[in-house]
Amino acid sequence: MAEEKSQRWLVTGASRGIGKAIAEAALARGCRVAMLARTESACDEHGPRALSLRGDVTNHQSMGDVAAQVGKAWGGIDVLVNNAGLHRGGLVDRINLEDFDAVLRTNLSGPLNTVRALLPHFGEGGGAIVNIGAVVGFRGFAGDVAYGSSKMGLAGMTQVLAVELARRAIRVNLVIPGFVSTEMTAEISAKAREQMDQKIPLGRQGTPEEIAEVVWWVAQSTYMTGSTVATDGGLMCGL
Template sequence: MSNSPKTWIVTGGSRGIGRAVVERATADGDRVASLARGVSSTPYSFPDQVLELKTDITDRDSVDRAIAAVTEEFGTCDVLVNGAGVHRGGRVEDLSRDSWDLVLATNLTAAFEMCRATLPLFDGGGSIVNVGAVVGFRGFPGDVAYGSAKAGLSGLTQVLAAELAPRNIRVNLVIPGFVDTDMTSGLSERARAKIVRSIPAGRTGTAQEVAQVIVDVAAATYMYGAIVPADGGLMNSFSGGQ
């Protein structure tokens, strides 16, 4: 990746970590296609550098339309960030099959489809950064669907890193810890306090902190198949519990 302006595709770019990635990339002078189910509720800091595309990443036709729009507008892609996600909690005996299917479709299958659809836009190489979760490596009761999807995303990252390295496309996985976003806002204060107590850093993270790691990983030219935590030490201390 050269120092010239780059083109990014970011799923889940309207809020949370995805939004922070869009802001960080455009602040560096890059241009970004932001894919999300809805448009951002607040203006981007550099709107002229953002192509906002309403996209259902679980629908292949919707993804194809978005990639066609990116191709027409930018013609290329240097970085793909698979940041979109959805969470449905429930233990194995309680979780509905519909919730399971939605979580797997959004967090795992959609990332696969985005990688496959974007490949023709990588002209001479680039970077794919998948956004995982601690629960994909450390089991937590009630997260059977989300943990399974994020563990699968780790496997997808490892395989694609090996497959795409000869094409100079680097595929890596960033693992956010507990970050204050819309996805985590529904947790009870009791659950939140329990998680924070298990974080060695003693606090939650911010979307901006994770976005900085994603940008750094995207720029790392000799990193293939890496698992990079941005979690305040949670991966090392997380033991689940009852």
């Protein structure tokens, strides 16, 4: 794997929230970062080391095009962060099945499409894949059958990929954010946010930047693969 300052990153869902913070953390350390978003320009303000890409993780052909662009620009990749996600809520007897399928396509098939497309662009020195999970993939929350299923599936995929890709020196790990202040969680009512804060042993929401610091550390950890790293203020301990 390349030295830190020469690493080439690709971050999906990089136009906002956790994904944007991850990309900015890598850029701040001198890396080159491809910031992928589905519809938005992700990195116009981030300078020449940032590559703004548009693509749909649910479409394997789109991800093949993205991989080709990264390969042409930089000759390869060292770190892939599967962060793009979709949340659609609903109790099991009420959730729209199209919403259920859409969540699985984005949160589970999406990382598979991305990994398959980018694998040929990892060099002989290997690299790192960091998948972004969720507490709901390990603890039950009513109304989250789609999101929970997709994130637990991603946890299983992480384990399998860690075994399969070890021979190529590619390490695969899962980072689990807790309740983080993002545009997505801003839609939750103030009362619900307060109730959630009370369940977190540290007593507060996390920030995207705090998650990004952990993702950076995981990507640099050369003897860790197949691991699950909770970054949730102790939320899972308290549930």
